[in-house]
Amino acid sequence: MTTFRLVLKELRERKSQLVTSFMAIALGITVIVAVRTMSHFSEKAVAQELDNLGANVLILPKGATVSNYYTADFGEYVMPESYVDDITTSGLKGVDNLSPKLTEAISVDGQQVYLTGILPKNEFKSKPAWQSADGIFARPEGCGTVVPGSVAKALGGSAQGSSAPAPRQAVIEELGNTEVLIGSDVASRFGLKVGATLPIKTETFRVKSVLPSTGTVDDTRVFAHLHAVQRLFHRGQVVNAVEMIGCCKEISKGLIDGLNRLLPEAKVVTIKQIAQTQLSTNTMMERFSLIFLVIILLVGAVSIANYMLANVYERRKEIGTLLALGATRQHVSRIFFLKSALLGVAGGLAGYAVGTVLAVGLGPRIAGVPVLPLPSLAGWAVLLAFAVSVLASALPVVKAARLDPAEILREG
């Protein structure tokens, strides 16, 4: 005989009473897991949509305006490329998808198009000072951003842009010194395809990729390596905009002030509508989940407390006998706590399983997005159910341990 065996035997003996409280905790966890799993994928889908809106923070040279940025006409406004170093190494929280740009007007077959220099992601990785700066591409959860391709994968690989994301949406992984990416309008206007060559000023570039149509000014641009553009125009190490996606929560917590302090010679602009949309979407989801979670857990806790109280009352004679035979209060507490812990763990596992099946099955209909199981939720589900069950049993367990054996035995 062990405490575990004693508890298991008692659980098996009184199955019917057990079912209601097991159901209460399992159903609670089911709902939480289902909602959480669906909202996870729905948030990701929303985040991807929001990502398409582009950067929400712009760092521009002091005299430049947002209209300079949108018309890609910066004139002589430039700032040092070293600002990127400053941001990367500053330790500021909430900086994501840093993208420095230098735009110049060029002529292709006699027509004016914009050549924008961008810094591919592999450049960040190759700089020793930025080795530890993976965070700037980590795209933390809840920032209204997604890892390119992850949602595409979840969506069955059908999402557009997963192979060649537009520079507005994400930082390009790699771009050679003599390679260009071209917007869809430029490609169709000049009949350029992947592999074609494009002479720009004194050099010849190879078309690495044709970007999908975005309906923005990007469609009329040619993108080359930032350093190639600097070289072509003898600009030195300057840029005229740094785009970034600021994590929404951090924007409201002083990221902008931090950037202003860091770069007093630059102009930090928040694209309010985008940031606000991202922020309110995330906050709404979080609040909704939290209220739901608390109510459901309370219902589960009350049900378990009720069941355990009834169980203690029903087993008074057994508890009295155990105490008379020499059990200590700790012995009795251990028996009931183990029972509630087992109930919690089993309820958590069952709730996770059913909740995941529900989310995967109903997700596409309810949330309109494909939903996959989230294994990381299993641990949380079990831990939560365990904690709720054990806490809810605290009062009944104390009652059991404090029973007076003499009083019970005298009842006969």
Place this chain on the structure above:
Amino acid sequence: MVRAENITKRYRRRDGQVLALDGVSLEVAEGEFVSIMGPSGCGKSTLLMTLGCLIRPSEGKVWLDGRSVYDLSHEEAAALRLNAIGFVFQTFNLVPYLTALENVQIPLYLSGLPPSRQRERAAQLLEKVGLGDRLSHKPSELSVGQQQRVALARTLANRPRLILADEPTGNLDPALAEEMLDHLEELHQEGTTVVMVTHDPRLAARAQRQLRLVEGRVNGQSAAV
């Protein structure tokens, strides 16, 4: 072995206090077999549980092996009940969802014996009381007499030196009551101290010494022949 010194027990009730024990003093020597008789409600069970560290007296002291039991901590008193005292209950108090073997294992489990040793000892005890073929039966699958023997085997599991029996024959027919008394006498002959509460004068007479409790006071003592 066990000594009660002027013990008084008052219970609070809604309509006032009830005096269950009124200055009882008694001493039971090592290896003695004592019966306590008396009408219903005279305080017999209260006295027995007071001797067994289960009811703290309002006044007075109880000594077991020279130790004042109500000055012990909760854990020490529990250890005393586990190792030195064995209770025999009128209603057996077997745990309904456990088998006969598991019921006998309870005191051994409480004293921390490994499960295999618990099973071994419990099986021996059940064999001794003639239930070697009923190890995996639950109480509901056993006759009253068999349940009584399982309870006795459980009482003996940790080899108690003091057995406190509260109306041990109250739920038994005359034949089974005789059998129970035979077991208690056998234990007494093996050197165990037995204190038995009963309202049956015929059974009480089989003890070495009989005490009579009336209205919470010890009224008469007589030495058995």
